[in-house]
Amino acid sequence: MSNNLRRITSWNLLNGRSLIDGKADASTLKKGIDDLLGEFSPDIIGIQEVDFDQVRSGQIHQAEKIAEWMGAREFRYHPTVLGTPGDIWSAHDGESAGASYGIALISKIPVRNWHIKGLKKAPFGIPLAVPTPRGMRMQYVPDEPRVAIAAELEDGTIVSVTHLSFVPGFNVRQLRNITRWLNSLGSRVILLGDFNLPWGLAAKLSGLNSLTSASSYPSWDPKVQFDYILASKGIEGREFKHKQGSISDHRPISAVIG
Numbered sequence: 001m002s003n004n005l006r007r008i009t010s011w012n013l014l015n016g017r018s019l020i021d022g023k024a025d026a027s028t029l030k031k032g033i034d035d036l037l038g039e040f041s042p043d044i045i046g047i048q049e050v051d052f053d054q055v056r057s058g059q060i061h062q063a064e065k066i067a068e069w070m071g072a073r074e075f076r077y078h079p080t081v082l083g084t085p086g087d088i089w090s091a092h093d094g095e096s097a098g099a100s101y102g103i104a105l106i107s108k109i110p111v112r113n114w115h116i117k118g119l120k121k122a123p124f125g126i127p128l129a130v131p132t133p134r135g136m137r138m139q140y141v142p143d144e145p146r147v148a149i150a151a152e153l154e155d156g157t158i159v160s161v162t163h164l165s166f167v168p169g170f171n172v173r174q175l176r177n178i179t180r181w182l183n184s185l186g187s188r189v190i191l192l193g194d195f196n197l198p199w200g201l202a203a204k205l206s207g208l209n210s211l212t213s214a215s216s217y218p219s220w221d222p223k224v225q226f227d228y229i230l231a232s233k234g235i236e237g238r239e240f241k242h243k244q245g246s247i248s249d250h251r252p253i254s255a256v257i258g
Helices: 026-039 062-070 170-185 201-206
Strands: 007-012 044-052 074-083 089-091 100-107 111-119 126-132 135-141 146-153 158-163 189-194 227-231 237-240 253-257
Touching: 007 158, 007 189, 007 227, 026 062, 044 062, 044 074, 044 158, 044 189, 062 074, 062 100, 074 111, 074 146, 100 146, 100 158, 111 170, 146 170, 158 170, 170 189, 170 201, 201 227, 227 253
Parallel strands: 007 044, 158 189
Antiparallel strands: 007 253, 044 100, 074 089, 074 100, 111 146, 126 135, 146 158, 189 227, 237 253
């Protein structure tokens, strides 16, 4: 393992939305990231539900801003959806620009190569509890396209981030697809993200070891483990447990490698 890679984090940002007033502008996001950096300061962070040029979050490039605040030169953002999730959106076609939403991987460590893996989405959605001004209500939600980003570090270690489907079964298929892909890229692999799989299932189904076990959702009273940092055999880590922050319905999860 690269001597530089010591601290790693995964966080579903919920587009940097405040838990107090629902705002998601640049100052709200920076407050949430400053809280994280004050606690842990990762060398690599994988983020999900991250916005690009969205009105709802101040029309900023959230991944670029986070990289700047971290002091990281390397990052990749990949959109999965054009438009605004929950409103009007379409699948990213690989070419169109404009407001979008997706995942990103940010690294202070030099990256030798970047890799992208597109994943098939479920052909249907499921009813989910969604927040409204009158409280939580059940609503049919169609599945969204999914993707994985992988960074090949200078020592050959592969670090990857993804956000898997919420449709049971399809997230398992996506996880196994990603695991096969990562194993084709290298023998030392770290996979992190929101897998929408509870009870430690991601580790059992991927064949990778879990470096974290903390429940991360909902952030104000965590009951479920949806977020993981998984690693291939020989990579050891010690979990760091975060306090509740000011943004997102997920808490970040982190590990100290080695």
